[in-house]
Amino acid sequence: MRAPIGIFDSGLGGLTVLKALRHRLPTEDFLYFADTRFLPYGDREEAFLRERGQRVAETLVERGCKALVIACNTATAAAAETIRAAVTIPVVALEPAVKPAAALTRCGVLGVLATTRTLASPRFAGLIARHAGGLRVVTQACPGLAEAIESEGPQSARVAELLDDYVKPLAQAGADVVVLGCTHYPWASAQIAARLPAATHIVDTGDAVARQLEHVLRAAGLQGGGQGRLGLATSGAPAQVNEKAARLWGERLVVDHWDF
Ligand code: DGL
Numbered sequence: 001m002r003a004p005i006g007i008f009d010s011g012l013g014g015l016t017v018l019k020a021l022r023h024r025l026p027t028e029d030f031l032y033f034a035d036t037r038f039l040p041y042g043d044r045e046e047a048f049l050r051e052r053g054q055r056v057a058e059t060l061v062e063r064g065c066k067a068l069v070i071a072c073n074t075a076t077a078a079a080a081e082t083i084r085a086a087v088t089i090p091v092v093a094l095e096p097a098v099k100p101a102a103a104l105t106r107c108g109v110l111g112v113l114a115t116t117r118t119l120a121s122p123r124f125a126g127l128i129a130r131h132a133g134g135l136r137v138v139t140q141a142c143p144g145l146a147e148a149i150e151s152e153g154p155q156s157a158r159v160a161e162l163l164d165d166y167v168k169p170l171a172q173a174g175a176d177v178v179v180l181g182c183t184h185y186p187w188a189s190a191q192i193a194a195r196l197p198a199a200t201h202i203v204d205t206g207d208a209v210a211r212q213l214e215h216v217l218r219a220a221g222l223q224g225g226g227q228g229r230l231g232l233a234t235s236g237a238p239a240q241v242n243e244k245a246a247r248l249w250g251e252r253l254v255v256d257h258w259d260f
Contacts (some may be wrong), residue, residue, distance in 0.1 A: 001225030004029040005213070006060030006202025009070040010041035011150050012241070012248055013184030014071025017094065020206030021069065022228065024214060029226035033258065040146050042115025042182070049117070053079030054086045054100050059201055059260060061087050063190040069213060070094065073114060073181050073205075075122035084194040090216045095123065096181030097203045099131040105177045105203050109136045111170030113192070114181030123128040142166045146184035148243050154188040163188065167195040180204040187248055233258045 007014055007021070011034050018032055035041070035056060041049055053075045057068055067090045070076050070083065076093040081186045084091050098119065101110050110132060119139050120125055128137055145166065148158045170178055178200055180186055193202055217223040230253065234241040238255040248256045 001066070001222055003064050003066035004031040004226065004231065005067045006031050006033065006057075006063070006065030007071050008033040008035060008056050008075070009072040009085035009183055011039040011146065011184070012075065012245055013146060013149075013182060013187070015245065015249055016183050016186040016204065017069065017071040017206050020210040021213060022230070024207075024210035025217075026228050027226050028217075029229040029231075031060065031063060031231040033060060033231070034232070034234040034236070034241055036234045038235065039150070041072060042117050042146060042235055043143060044117065046078045046117070046121070048081045049059060049075060049161070053083050053103030055260065056085055057083045057091070057247055058085050059258065061089060065089060067092070067213070067217060067220070069126070069209065071183050071209070073118045073183060077118045077123045080123075090220050090222070092203045092209060092213045092216055094209050095127055095185070095219045096179050097205050097208065098127050098137075098179060101168070101177040101179045101201070101203050102131045102135055103201070105135065107174060108134070109138065109173055109175045111178040112137060112139045112181050113142055113166060113170070113178065113185055114139070116143055116148070118181055121222070125156065136173070138165050138170055138175055140169055142182070142185075145188075146182060147243055149184045149187050149190065150248075153247050154191055159191060163191055163195055167192055171196050175200065177201045177203060223230050233255065235260065
């Protein structure tokens with residue numbers, strides 16, 4: 001019970017999920033791994049992501065985590081089954097919030113922003129078939145966006161330029177609900193909202209993942225026991241990750257380097 005919960009993403013997108021987790025489970029400890037050396041996951045092959053996802057999950061288990069959150073839609077799409085088969089601790093994965101979006105839409109048009117790899121995955125096709133039958137789903141892959149949010153910040157000219165291109169098709173299609181299907185994108189939700197009609201719902205998965213994690217911990221008898229501590233590690237350059245995390249997270253965090 002005292003062990004931390006492991007959480008990982010290709011970079012700092014998963015911190016948007018971690019915020020919701022810490023809010024709901026303030027007495028848990030978390031160990032966050034940013035696989036920055038391999039960012040972006042969204043443009044990589046599925047086989048690579050499966051292998052890498054398993055390696056990251058096993059490393060977090062070796063570091064003593066009692067449960068694992070895959071805070072990355074792309075890693076979930078490619079590797080969730082592989083990871084679940086490889087580790088014995090409970091695993092919580094996330095996927096684009098198509099189901100809640102389908103319940104929210106009035107006009108029957110959903111927009112989904114996600115990575116190329118997520119949108120191309122059979123898992124995403126299954127999600128649409130299960131929950132959005134009869135609706136029009138306008139998907140938009142966003143190459144470059146996760147990296148730009150991290151390296152230049154949500155308010156940068158580069159992010160603005162990419163969003164001008166990526167959000168326009170959803171606005172033109174008249175989507176009244178837009179799903180942020182990549183955990184990096186909530187960092188830019190204000191910039192995304194600014195490019196859509198004011199009444200558009202923008203949905204992400206942070207709160208749903210937090211509820212699911214709470215449920216899973218309780219069911220496994222693993223809830224509580226921590227003190228709200230947060231550890232951060234990266235496969236990339238710790239000083240750079242520290243800088244970027246400070247801009248997004250709003251405070252300086254100590255970042256370890258894990259070399260694998
Ligand atoms: N944050 C990740 C996701 O939720 C992916 C970003 C990337 O590395 O391409 O899909």
